[in-house]
Amino acid sequence: ITFVTGLLTIVPGRSDLFYVGCIAAVFALLLFFAAGKIGIVGTIMKRSAASLLALRARQHWTIWVLMAMIAVLAVRLFILSASCPITENDALQYSFVSKLMYERKALDFYPLITPDPATGFYAVSSHPPAYMGLMAWTYLIQGSASPAAWIKIISPMFVVYTLWLLAAILSRRPRFVRLVGMLLLIATPHYFVEASNLSIDPLRIYAFTTAVFGVVWVFRADHPRAAVALGFAAGLSMFSHSLAGLLTLPILSCIYLL
Numbered sequence: 627i628t629f630v631t632g633l634l635t636i637v638p639g640r641s642d643l644f645y646v647g648c649i650a651a652v653f654a655l656l657l658f659f660a661a662g663k664i665g666i667v668g669t670i671m672k673r674s675a676a677s678l679l680a681l682r683a684r685q686h687w688t689i690w691v692l693m694a695m696i697a698v699l700a701v702r703l704f705i706l707s708a709s710c711p712i713t714e715n716d717a718l719q720y721s722f723v724s725k726l727m728y729e730r731k732a733l734d735f736y737p738l739i740t741p742d743p744a745t746g747f748y749a750v751s752s753h754p755p756a757y758m759g760l761m762a763w764t765y766l767i768q769g770s771a772s773p774a775a776w777i778k779i780i781s782p783m784f785v786v787y788t789l790w791l792l793a794a795i796l797s798r799r800p801r802f803v804r805l806v807g808m809l810l811l812i813a814t815p816h817y818f819v820e821a822s823n824l825s826i827d828p829l830r831i832y833a834f835t836t837a838v839f840g841v842v843w844v845f846r847a848d849h850p851r852a853a854v855a856l857g858f859a860a861g862l863s864m865f866s867h868s869l870a871g872l873l874t875l876p877i878l879s880c881i882y883l884l
Contacts, residue, residue: 627865630766631733631759638732642766645731692805696789699812703782706822712774717824719749724761725771754865756833757826781821784828785812788835795839830867837863837874841881 629649637644712721726742727733735742737752757780764776789808796804812818821828840856860878864871 627756627759627763627862630763631755634727634731634733634759634762638730638734640731642769645766686802689801689805692802692809696805696809696812699809699818700782700786700789703785703812703818703822704779707778707782707824708775710822712778712824714823714825716751716826719751720758720824720826721761721774721777722747723749723755724758724765724777727755727758727762728765728771751868753826753868754871756862756866757829760829778824781824781826781828784832785817785821788828788832791832791835791839795835795842826867830863830870833859833863833866834870834874837878838881841878844882 629652630645633640633645633648712718723736723738726735726745726747733755736755736758738747738749739752741748760780761777764780765771768776789812792807792811793804796807799807817827817831837856837859840852840859844852844856846852856878860874863874
């Protein structure tokens with residue numbers, strides 16, 4: 627998100643290939659410097675395989691039912707989001723602003739709290755451009771702002787990320803507790819409907835929850851790098867939504883002090 631919006635701000639007006647190439651180069655550079663620790667990938671794969679084998683072991687029927695319910699709801703969420711047209715007011719604003727970002731390859735016109743001279747469009751919201759930047763990134767990848775295809779899975783993907791994050795937060799609890807927590811989250815009616823309507827809420831909830839969990843992680847890790855990671859997570863949280871920009875630091879500070 628920060629790479630896309632940063633490039634559109636610093637070097638506007640370039641081609642799709644330029645922005646995609648720059649971001650790909652950044653990740654290639656990160657991979658190069660992390661080559662010495664590439665063994666962690668093998669460790670993750672081994673642990674994932676062990677987890678899958680553990681699932682094959684005899685489980686109580688309630689575990690299988692809970693996993694099936696979560697999977698069905700997640701698949702249903704993606705189907706709803708991908709197949710339905712964009713009709714919700716805020717989602718229409720976000721998609722149109724991201725289209726302008728893609729077409730103009732710039733962010734100097736945002737926020738549109740006054741009518742845009744070229745189109746006459748204006749939007750009363752002035753959130754940080756994280757969500758719109760993600761939508762613009764999908765347009766850059768597909769090389770066109772039409773059809774609005776990949777932007778429809780952004781919110782459902784952040785629901786999945788939040789489910790994984792919740793499983794990590796509850797990692798010290800029994801599997802039944804973790805699955806019930808995940809099910810309660812994805813089955814919350816308003817949260818489910820908003821995610822299927824391209825709402826910004828799944829993004830801001832994920833980013834804020836990550837920052838809050840980061841406070842706990844700092845105490846567990848007891849390492850300076852953990853504090854740096856927490857600062858990065860807090861910054862991304864503030865970048866996700868205007869409310870997060872106002873509330874992230876005060877709430878994190880209270881949690882940290884307590």
